[in-house]
Amino acid sequence: MYSKHLLSKSTFVRGIQCEKSLFLNRYKPKHKTPHDSVTLDLFNKGRDFEALFRAQFPDGIDISHKYGKLISKYASHTESLLENNTNITLFEAGILHDDVLVLTDVLHKEGLSFTIYEIKLSRSLSDTIKWDLALQYHVCKSVLKNIKAFNVVLREEDNKFNIIDLKDELEEMQTEVKANILKFKSVLASKSEPSISMGPHCNKPYACEFKAYCESNINLFS
Numbered sequence: 001m002y003s004k005h006l007l008s009k010s011t012f013v014r015g016i017q018c019e020k021s022l023f024l025n026r027y028k029p030k031h032k033t034p035h036d037s038v039t040l041d042l043f044n045k046g047r048d049f050e051a052l053f054r055a056q057f058p059d060g061i062d063i064s065h066k067y068g069k070l071i072s073k074y075a076s077h078t079e080s081l082l083e084n085n086t087n088i089t090l091f092e093a094g095i096l097h098d099d100v101l102v103l104t105d106v107l108h109k110e111g112l113s114f115t116i117y118e119i120k121l122s123r124s125l126s127d128t129i130k131w132d133l134a135l136q137y138h139v140c141k142s143v144l145k146n147i148k149a150f151n152v153v154l155r156e157e158d159n160k161f162n163i164i165d166l167k168d169e170l171e172e173m174q175t176e177v178k179a180n181i182l183k184f185k186s187v188l189a190s191k192s193e194p195s196i197s198m199g200p201h202c203n204k205p206y207a208c209e210f211k212a213y214c215e216s217n218i219n220l221f222s
């Protein structure tokens, strides 16, 4: 069975940075500038840190190993594994709710309760990390119901893990998360590009991949 989704955690975080970027990512992806080598290097380091943390769960099943880029199959396979196992750990478990799909880094089921770990290379908690987790918490709690802890795993000296349970803080963000989901769905449903001027948000928290596109449009009309 396939599942379709309108938003993911990466598109949600993209929308928080800029609604125009969210729109362009869906409708004009060919105008993206490829990531530079520094950014690609960071992605690789992030993946290495994830693997280091996941090694603590030697029986963990990685959904991405079975389905690779077939993201639409992750949610139904996850559902079936959770239904048929009392205790299980999944990597990249797909959870779908209300057209929003999240892939959790580590999802551990023990009896009827669930513990989630989201792994970040960062040493500190940024607003972007909190938004990312708040969306995941919204989707996971809607589907799984009994969430014991919702953790972020940050990097400390010598690749040690700093595990913080953010469940209570994420709960407080839920009204805003739901409002943003509605807003971003309406941006994606619209046929017109949002009119947003360039500014400091184009580099915060990331250098936007559409800077060249937006700059060229400024030059066109100036």
Ligand code: SF4
Binding pocket: 017, 018, 019, 020, 021, 024, 196, 197, 198, 199, 201, 202, 203, 208, 209, 210, 211, 212, 214
């Ligand atoms: S360059 Fe700036 S204005 Fe343009 S899409 Fe990106 S964040 Fe938005």
